[in-house]
Amino acid sequence: MNPDRRLVSAALLLLAVVALAVARELRSPTPKTLTPTLTGKPELCLTCHDGLEEISPSHPLATFGCVRCHGGNALALDKPLAHAGLRGGRNPSDFSVVEASCGGSDCHSGSAEAQRDHIHRAMTSVQATYAGAIAQVRRAFGAQPDAIARFGVFAIRDDRVVSARAVPELAPFDPVALGDPQPVRAFAANCLHCHLSAQPLMQPYYYRGTGCAACHVLYGSDGLSRSGDPAISKTEPGHPVAHRLTTAIPYTTCNACHSRGNYSLRQMAFLPRPDLPLSGAPLPEDRLRDIYQPIGQFTRCEWELDCIDCHTSTEAMGDGDLYSSKLDIQYIQCKTCHGTLTEPPRTATITDPNDVELRRARLNGRYMLQVGDTVVLTERGEKLGAVRFVDGKFLQTLKVSGQVLEVPLVTGSACQQKPDEQASRYCHACHAYTHP
Amino acid sequence: MSSRRPNFFYHLHPPFIPEREARFRYTFGLGGISAFLFLILAITGVLLTFFYVPTPEEAFPSLEIITFQVPFGWLMRHLHYWAAQAMVVAVVLHLLRVVFTGAYKPPRRFNTLIGLALLVITLLLNFTGYVLRWDEGTHWALVVGTHLVRETPLIGDALYYMVVGGPDPGPATAIRFYAWHILGLAVPAFLLIGWHVFRVRRDGGISHRPRDHDRAPRLPRARLVQTETLAMLVVLAALILLSILIPAPLGARADLPARPDKAQAPWFFLWIQALLRFLPPVWAGVLIPLGLLLLLALIPYAIDRSATGVAEWFNRQGRLAQVVVVLMFSGIVILTLIEMGQ
Amino acid sequence: MRAMPTLTPDDPEPGQEARLSRRDFLTLAWRGALWATLGAALVALGRLLGFAQAGPPVTFTLDRPEVYPVAALTPVAGGRAFIGRDARGLYAISATCTHLGCLVQRASAGFSCPCHTSRFDADGAVVQGPAQRPLARLALDLDGEGRVVLHLAQEVDAEFRLAVT
Numbered sequence: 001m002n003p004d005r006r007l008v009s010a011a012l013l014l015l016a017v018v019a020l021a022v023a024r025e026l027r028s029p030t031p032k033t034l035t036p037t038l039t040g041k042p043e044l045c046l047t048c049h050d051g052l053e054e055i056s057p058s059h060p061l062a063t064f065g066c067v068r069c070h071g072g073n074a075l076a077l078d079k080p081l082a083h084a085g086l087r088g089g090r091n092p093s094d095f096s097v098v099e100a101s102c103g104g105s106d107c108h109s110g111s112a113e114a115q116r117d118h119i120h121r122a123m124t125s126v127q128a129t130y131a132g133a134i135a136q137v138r139r140a141f142g143a144q145p146d147a148i149a150r151f152g153v154f155a156i157r158d159d160r161v162v163s164a165r166a167v168p169e170l171a172p173f174d175p176v177a178l179g180d181p182q183p184v185r186a187f188a189a190n191c192l193h194c195h196l197s198a199q200p201l202m203q204p205y206y207y208r209g210t211g212c213a214a215c216h217v218l219y220g221s222d223g224l225s226r227s228g229d230p231a232i233s234k235t236e237p238g239h240p241v242a243h244r245l246t247t248a249i250p251y252t253t254c255n256a257c258h259s260r261g262n263y264s265l266r267q268m269a270f271l272p273r274p275d276l277p278l279s280g281a282p283l284p285e286d287r288l289r290d291i292y293q294p295i296g297q298f299t300r301c302e303w304e305l306d307c308i309d310c311h312t313s314t315e316a317m318g319d320g321d322l323y324s325s326k327l328d329i330q331y332i333q334c335k336t337c338h339g340t341l342t343e344p345p346r347t348a349t350i351t352d353p354n355d356v357e358l359r360r361a362r363l364n365g366r367y368m369l370q371v372g373d374t375v376v377l378t379e380r381g382e383k384l385g386a387v388r389f390v391d392g393k394f395l396q397t398l399k400v401s402g403q404v405l406e407v408p409l410v411t412g413s414a415c416q417q418k419p420d421e422q423a424s425r426y427c428h429a430c431h432a433y434t435h436p
Numbered sequence: 437m438s439s440r441r442p443n444f445f446y447h448l449h450p451p452f453i454p455e456r457e458a459r460f461r462y463t464f465g466l467g468g469i470s471a472f473l474f475l476i477l478a479i480t481g482v483l484l485t486f487f488y489v490p491t492p493e494e495a496f497p498s499l500e501i502i503t504f505q506v507p508f509g510w511l512m513r514h515l516h517y518w519a520a521q522a523m524v525v526a527v528v529l530h531l532l533r534v535v536f537t538g539a540y541k542p543p544r545r546f547n548t549l550i551g552l553a554l555l556v557i558t559l560l561l562n563f564t565g566y567v568l569r570w571d572e573g574t575h576w577a578l579v580v581g582t583h584l585v586r587e588t589p590l591i592g593d594a595l596y597y598m599v600v601g602g603p604d605p606g607p608a609t610a611i612r613f614y615a616w617h618i619l620g621l622a623v624p625a626f627l628l629i630g631w632h633v634f635r636v637r638r639d640g641g642i643s644h645r646p647r648d649h650d651r652a653p654r655l656p657r658a659r660l661v662q663t664e665t666l667a668m669l670v671v672l673a674a675l676i677l678l679s680i681l682i683p684a685p686l687g688a689r690a691d692l693p694a695r696p697d698k699a700q701a702p703w704f705f706l707w708i709q710a711l712l713r714f715l716p717p718v719w720a721g722v723l724i725p726l727g728l729l730l731l732l733a734l735i736p737y738a739i740d741r742s743a744t745g746v747a748e749w750f751n752r753q754g755r756l757a758q759v760v761v762v763l764m765f766s767g768i769v770i771l772t773l774i775e776m777g778q
Numbered sequence: 779m780r781a782m783p784t785l786t787p788d789d790p791e792p793g794q795e796a797r798l799s800r801r802d803f804l805t806l807a808w809r810g811a812l813w814a815t816l817g818a819a820l821v822a823l824g825r826l827l828g829f830a831q832a833g834p835p836v837t838f839t840l841d842r843p844e845v846y847p848v849a850a851l852t853p854v855a856g857g858r859a860f861i862g863r864d865a866r867g868l869y870a871i872s873a874t875c876t877h878l879g880c881l882v883q884r885a886s887a888g889f890s891c892p893c894h895t896s897r898f899d900a901d902g903a904v905v906q907g908p909a910q911r912p913l914a915r916l917a918l919d920l921d922g923e924g925r926v927v928l929h930l931a932q933e934v935d936a937e938f939r940l941a942v943t
Binding site: 021 | 819
């Protein structure tokens with residue numbers, strides 16, 4: 001056929017458009033497929049998130065993949081479609097979705113006997129329910145006659161109440177619907193941003209996760225990510241330091257809520273501590289200044305150690321019961337490790353190869369523990385695996401830094417401890433931070 | 437004239453066509469464009485069958501694999517989608533052109549019926565293709581559509597089972613919609629297109645003014661073939677460009693029995709969705725659409741029986757038919773716009 | 779598309795025989811564009827049809843090495859391979875018949891294939907039958923927990939052993 005000009009132009013137009021299509025195909029990213037052995041279904045997440053760290057040695061990527069915990073669309077490479085159905089947005093451990101992400105009897109909704117029902121323990125803990133603060137404020141302003149908790153930040157039931165001081169359930173705290181007086185409503189409006197379901201303030205020193213990630217995922221004081229994943233912004237604050245779960249939790253994580261300031265019952269407002277900046281870059285780290293607010297009374301060991309070097313798993317995560325006050329669950333004292341004038345610290349020897357303390361030691365990675373080791377035993381029967389009795393000495397391995405310290409005992413020392421004054425504030429009288 | 441023997445494609449065309457009716461602004465090439473779009477759909481459709489899996493669990497993931505992993509799979513899928521939407525527009529515009537130029541008048545009356553059958557098949561092909569996506573947006577269209585089928589008087593239940601394959605939409609439905617889409621609709625459409633084109637030739641070629649054939653200016657078929665080739669190249673280039681720029685929709689996967697945010701019919705059935713708001717389903721979904729179809733079918737046989745006025749845009753003899761069609765499609769467009777604003 | 783015979787001949791001007799006429803250039807551009815498009819389309823078609831999805835698993839985690847006895851061939855991975863052991867260590871023989879791919883079974887002194895009666899000896903060498911090549915040897919290594927890992931997609935030579943203490 002003799003082509004006229006229009007035909008040739010059309011043919012060239014078609015060729016140009018086909019070339020465009022080929023160019024687009026060549027530019028599209030090569031899919032990176034991961035087929036986790038647990039699900040057997042291929043996932044393309046690593047195509048964009050190439051460089052992301054393994055979340056933890058206990059949750060290897062090759063076994064779990066990404067979708068088992070995060071949800072989302074395994075086969076999509078288009079960002080909105082891939083992230084459709086993502087549980088909890090960036091945080092699958094948020095309490096609204098934690099059961100689907102982390103639960104299951106093989107996983108973190110295991111048996112209560114072995115204290116392996118971590119989800120239930122965390123969700124019933126006072127850090128999650130805020131029941132103690134709510135009860136105290138309501139009682140202070142006459143909305144309830146006593147300090148027994150009836151309300152929490154979300155509704156929760158405990159079908160297996162063990163302690164006599166525990167309550168079986170909490171209703172959601174809604175002061176307007178309950179008809180509570182104005183100060184209680186102001187409390188709900190101004191003071192409820194430090195429980196495990198609350199979104200953190202987007203300010204230096206306040207950045208943290210919610211749900212399990214509130215403690216087990218570390219955030220920098222500046223809230224910036226240092227992850228190897230190119231898809232995560234390195235300049236937008238509000239990201240964890242890395243895509244990692246840990247049990248070596250430093251004081252900075254606890255201090256995203258604790259030691260941030262004071263509540264004023266008169267103004268019904270939160271007053272942030274004035275010695276740390278509320279915007280811009282955080283100050284260089286200084287443990288003495290950072291760990292406790294200027295009004296605190298504490299001894300030197302308390303700021304040389306991290307919080308989890310003393311506070312136990314039951315104290316931090318709860319024991320599965322709903323309490324009305326943190327005093328029901330917080331029980332560690334100086335004498336647990338240091339003993340009294342007449343008695344050394346209580347100890348126990350690890351005999352069971354399935355002992356949870358051995359697992360904890362492996363997960364933490366800073367201290368070694370094996371069957372036959374003798375460790376300190378708390379008043380409630382919890383073993384402190386990091387404080388071992390070796391060659392006649394008590395040695396504590398710090399859970400974050402790994403440093404080993406010898407625990408000085410009260411027996412045979414010049415301590416003035418009285419048998420009936422065992423609370424730690426009595427130790428502070430002499431062992432305040434200027435008197436190490 | 438030629439020492440070489442004409443090939444198959446040339447032979448499909450008449451040796452000469454009247455010059456007046458060969459002009460673009462007479463037919464706009466809509467019939468040919470519709471047929472070409474069907475060809476594109478057939479080719480891209482065949483390539484898609486190599487990867488698409490017609491089960492509720494695998495349908496959406498297989499589409500994701502096509503879109504994100506298969507080399508040029510995205511192009512096949514987007515081309516298939518855009519050609520399908522363009523085909524609905526093209527066949528409707530072709531219908532309007534046929535009515536406005538009186539091309540339904542004798543001897544072309546029966547061919548109009550074949551064309552109407554093709555219109556229905558085109559809409560059903562688009563609908564079955566829409567459902568086969570099996571994502572959140574389309575799944576409720578499946579439920580609503582099949583329940584409307586059930587509303588048909590007398591044969592509703594039988595029709596429902598033929599379409600759904602069970603008491604509720606499920607795995608049998610996926611494979612049936614797939615079978616309908618390819619074997620129950622596309623294959624008959626191919627045969628009907630063949631018949632439709634044959635009838636065009638047999639009825640005297642493109643509808644034209646009755647006049648002395650020897651004296652009216654004519655174009656050799658070579659020119660017609662050139663024009664058709666030009667149209668095909670332009671349409672293909674435009675569709676490929678559209679496919680590069682705007683992807684075919686793919687929502688989140690459907691998980692029964694989650695409730696939808698907004699049940700949404702495909703765009704060409706939005707007018708029925710609007711009717712469903714204030715009319716009983718048997719009227720909105722069955723009787724009114726069938727009635728409109730019947731009305732269109734009656735145009736050559738009852739509404740305008742005259743044989744004069746062929747090939748004249750807005751000819752006087754066919755005024756009633758033109759008004760009927762304008763009113764019908766205006767109504768459909770208005771209902772569609774209302775429903776889109778909801 | 780065949781060129782129709784021209785109605786007006788296009789003879790080159792005297793003295794300009796070598797110049798490409800406009801019609802020839804248009805024809806060239808036309809055909810060039812169409813052939814290029816067709817070529818691109820065929821290549822794209824080839825890539826599209828050649829796409830292969832991730833297949834079934836090719837890595838199998840087996841037992842600890844002590845489990846596999848000397849002078850015996852243990853079927854593993856659903857019969858896809860056999861683990862043998864000698865003084866130097868463990869080895870794996872693929873059960874895929876080298877004729878047309880059926881899985882061979884243990885026979886009296888080696889393997890036999892049920893599909894076309896190929897026979898192999900205990901080392902995988904061909905004894906009889908339409909198969910021409912010996913059974914492949916597959917790679918083995920140990921994982922972090924000390925278990926044997928079989929790599930179905932990785933062939934090694936007959937000397938390969940996974941040393942075990």
